[in-house]
Amino acid sequence: MSQTINQPWWIDLPKAFLIVNLVLLLFAYLTWTERKLLARMQLRYGPNRVGPFGLLQPIADLVKLIRKESFLPLTGVDLLIVMAPVVAGFTALASFSVIPWGPIWTIGDYHITGWVTDVSIGVILIFALGSLGIYGFIVGGWASDSKYSLLGSMRTCAQMVSYEVSLALAVLGVVIMSGSLSLVDIAVKQQETIWFAGPQFVGLLVFFVAGVAETNRPPFDLPEAESELVAGYHTEYGGMRWGLFQTAEYINMITLSGLMVTLFFGGWGGPGLPGPLWFLIKLAAVIFAFMWIRATLPRLRYDQLMRFGWKVLLPVATLNALVTAIIVVAVD
Amino acid sequence: MGPGIGAYLVLSVLLFATGTVGVLIRRNPLIVLLSLELMLNAANLALIGFARQHGNSDGHIFALTVMVVAAAEAVVGLGLIVAMSRRKLKLDVDQMKQLRG
């Protein structure tokens, strides 16, 4: 950061509050978008009864989930069952705080930065919070005291841990090219030179595939598949507690898409329109890709999934990082 | 401006003592490994504290190396425990006294 930023706490806190609420609103209407999009791709209408074009569907879903009975299994551990989705949701929301969605605006003497916070270790922070989110799934599955839950949660976590490695290596290429771990620096560097989606094309592919696996989206959603393990780690969850797990999953997807936009597509950069609008457009494009993949590809079996993650994706990601490092050193 | 190096050292040694008690008292090898991790973390805290004291980042490098070694040791220790349970041995360090069987 070249300039000193004068942003007192009474700009910082309301901005953070606003972003959290906007992300949650985005999540709610993302469920509507997904259902409509999948429906249209499957030649049907999707929700269109609750309000015009079904736009009140998320609200109806929310009311339904809140009004459901809040039950706890008899032999489970109550505290852990209640805290597990809280941890998952908290880490998902917290990782969005370092993603930059706009430049710095100056109003009089004060600045308003286009990000909630900028730390010098932004990329690692997102991965660290993602690793903490895995705890929500492990603890939720174990504390439910049910074999399906335990097996499902172990599978989920093994999958997430495996693909996390490839995700981090894919990001390594971008970090080498930009020379910083701070997301703001990476976005600014892309706006000065070239979007990293060009030179880091392999990294982008690896990141996308690992991202789909990391967020448990189809075709990597075996742990949640109804026909396989009843419902995996959220077998014994109902009502709003299950809703909180779903919230965590969707917000993980939003954060990962935001990360992809920042790392590979230039963040908020673009001619003409204001920064946040460009960020939203790019974010929408990436999320559309996530949903398109869901509608198109069949589910991977668990052993196919693990084999793919370790034997295909990890070597490709490693090679990408290696080649990037060699080229960057050779060019300089 | 915040507590000085002495406070961090006291915290570190209390953590280390707790870990030592855990390693020596508990019989379940998993909890022994967890207490071992506590001791390693106590050493890390002391290293980082001294790094700040002298303004020298070498302490951070040392702490990261300790973290790597702790990871490697956890892998091997857990592999041993899994092998023990596969052979239907009781998970009790007081009974694992002989080299064979």
Place this chain on the structure above:
Amino acid sequence: MTVLLASTAGNVLVWIIWVGAALALLASALAVVLFSNPFYSALALMANLGSLAVLYLLISAEFVAAAQVLVYAGAIVVLFLFVIAYLGGRADAPWTGVPKFSSVAAVVASVAIAVEVIVAVVVSWTGGLPNAAEITAAFGSPREIGRLFLADHLLAFEVTSIILFVAAVGGAVLGGAARRAEKAEAQTPSEEENG
């Protein structure tokens, strides 16, 4: 005046966070050692690592704090939780009956270590531990850590990569050996019945 108030307020906040993190650290350490269910001990270790990360952030060790959460809390403890979820066994019951002589001796020895070090620290404190050195903004940043790893401590860097490789191979061999032993036992039931 406002600068003094602001710096005091900042100082108070640092002390509050420090005391909170220190209490969480000691409480979770005791929880790791005292819980009978190993799953709860592992979760307490996670809380311990979290409070350690907060303490590292207070001493400007940001990269180590992030690496602590990412590597230790996010991978090593997850590994522990995997093994405990499958093998843990529900209770250890270490407190049955009269405390053994070895347990009492262990506690006394640990307390003795703690007291000795605390006395040493307090004595040098009052005698004058040097004040903390001035640090630049680059202290503990990823750039500094990277430079040190690749310039001054390259040997340590390479040796840690070898250690990780050896551990991975060792883990695979241990897992494979156990499975081969299981298969061998399963295939010779007749010999065991006869012999």
